[in-house]
Amino acid sequence: MSTIIDLSPTLSATLPCWPGDRPFERQSCPSPDGSSLVVSAISTSLHFGAHVDAPAHVLAGAPTIDQLPLDMFVGPCEVFQLRPQFRARIWPEQIPNAPRASRVLIGTGTWPDRTQFTEEFAALSVELVDYLDRQGVRLVGIDTPSMDLFGAMGLDVHLALAERGMIGLEGLCLDGVAAGMYELSALPLKIADADGSPVRAVLIKA
Numbered sequence: 001m002s003t004i005i006d007l008s009p010t011l012s013a014t015l016p017c018w019p020g021d022r023p024f025e026r027q028s029c030p031s032p033d034g035s036s037l038v039v040s041a042i043s044t045s046l047h048f049g050a051h052v053d054a055p056a057h058v059l060a061g062a063p064t065i066d067q068l069p070l071d072m073f074v075g076p077c078e079v080f081q082l083r084p085q086f087r088a089r090i091w092p093e094q095i096p097n098a099p100r101a102s103r104v105l106i107g108t109g110t111w112p113d114r115t116q117f118t119e120e121f122a123a124l125s126v127e128l129v130d131y132l133d134r135q136g137v138r139l140v141g142i143d144t145p146s147m148d149l150f151g152a153m154g155l156d157v158h159l160a161l162a163e164r165g166m167i168g169l170e171g172l173c174l175d176g177v178a179a180g181m182y183e184l185s186a187l188p189l190k191i192a193d194a195d196g197s198p199v200r201a202v203l204i205k206a
């Protein structure tokens with residue numbers, strides 16, 4: 001029997017969003033036919049919780065979320081558990097072995113309290129993006145709010161991913177997930193022309 005590991009935080013108004021970004025809100029709506037049907041609507045930044053950044057998020061004219069090939073988001077995946085310093089970038093030398101899948105998730109442990117936003121999280125380096133690209137990696141996920149350090153000017157890592165046609169998956173919950181090989185499923189919503197989408201990210205262990 002296979003085990004499903006949930007990597008998505010629960011979306012609610014208590015989950016912190018990026019400072020200044022549109023917070024998550026869910027409101028009850030009147031039933032469309034006046035009956036007792038329960039109907040609600042949400043308002044949120046698309047970069048909330050576990051989410052995919054489309055290349056168009058940082059690169060004008062690059063693919064939007066509805067244009068991305070679905071096979072990026074489903075299939076073999078390697079999880080690395082690294083423990084970088086807070087606010088540090090992660091370098092290729094810190095990856096313990098050459099990735100064995102085209103999808104790689106990196107646990108940093110630098111966002112331990114999910115009830116509060118943090119500015120102290122670790123991030124990727126452009127050198128690491130380069131290395132992963134050369135290893136054939138197409139999707140990189142991380143357990144922090146961003147691929148770049150908080151306050152980074154220019155968003156170099158976001159741009160490096162987008163320019164290489166690689167996809168970033170941010171805001172994952174990877175605490176307690178053992179390093180190793182899994183199947184990933186993290187499909188974005190098919191939102192026309194959008195810059196990103198929340199995902200229900202799961203790992204499946206055979």
Ligand SMILES: [Zn+2]
Pocket residue numbers: 047051052053170196
């Ligand atoms: Zn994002």
